[in-house]
Amino acid sequence: MGAVRLGGVRFEGVLRWSWLLGVALMAPATLPAGGGEICQPQIRRRYQGSGPLHTTLEADLHQSPVAMAPALCSLAAGTPLRLLHRWSGDDGRDWLHVHELTGESRRGWLRV
Known part of the structure; x- marks a missing residue:
C-alpha cells in the first residue's frame, strides 16, 4: 500500500512539517528571550504624610556612606x-x- 499523495506531495510529509512549524512557532513563547513571563516592576511609593525624621541623639553628618568619611558637622x-x-x-x-x-539646609549621610 503506497503513501497518499496530494498533487504530487506526500500527505505524511505535509503533516510532519506543519507539526514541526507549529512547535517552532510556539516554543519561543515559553523561553525567557521569547517573553513567556512578564515581570512587572515593583511600584515604589513615597509617603508624604509621615512628616520629617528627628534625631534622638547627637550624631555626625558624613560626606559619604563609608566609615572613614569625614564628618561635615554634628x-x-x-x-x-x-x-x-x-x-x-x-x-x-x-x-x-x-x-x-x-x-x-545641609545634606549628608547618617550611620544607623
Missing part, C-alpha cells in the same frame, strides 16, 4: 531631617542620606 538631638535615600554599607550597617530641615 547634629543636635531633635534635628528635623528628610530622608532622601537608604544605603546598606559593606559592613552590614545602614546609612541614611538626609537633608537637614533647619535654616542651614
Whole structure:
C-alpha cells in the first residue's frame, strides 16, 4: 500500500512539517528571550504624610556612606531631617542620606 499523495506531495510529509512549524512557532513563547513571563516592576511609593525624621541623639553628618568619611558637622538631638535615600554599607550597617530641615539646609549621610 503506497503513501497518499496530494498533487504530487506526500500527505505524511505535509503533516510532519506543519507539526514541526507549529512547535517552532510556539516554543519561543515559553523561553525567557521569547517573553513567556512578564515581570512587572515593583511600584515604589513615597509617603508624604509621615512628616520629617528627628534625631534622638547627637550624631555626625558624613560626606559619604563609608566609615572613614569625614564628618561635615554634628547634629543636635531633635534635628528635623528628610530622608532622601537608604544605603546598606559593606559592613552590614545602614546609612541614611538626609537633608537637614533647619535654616542651614545641609545634606549628608547618617550611620544607623
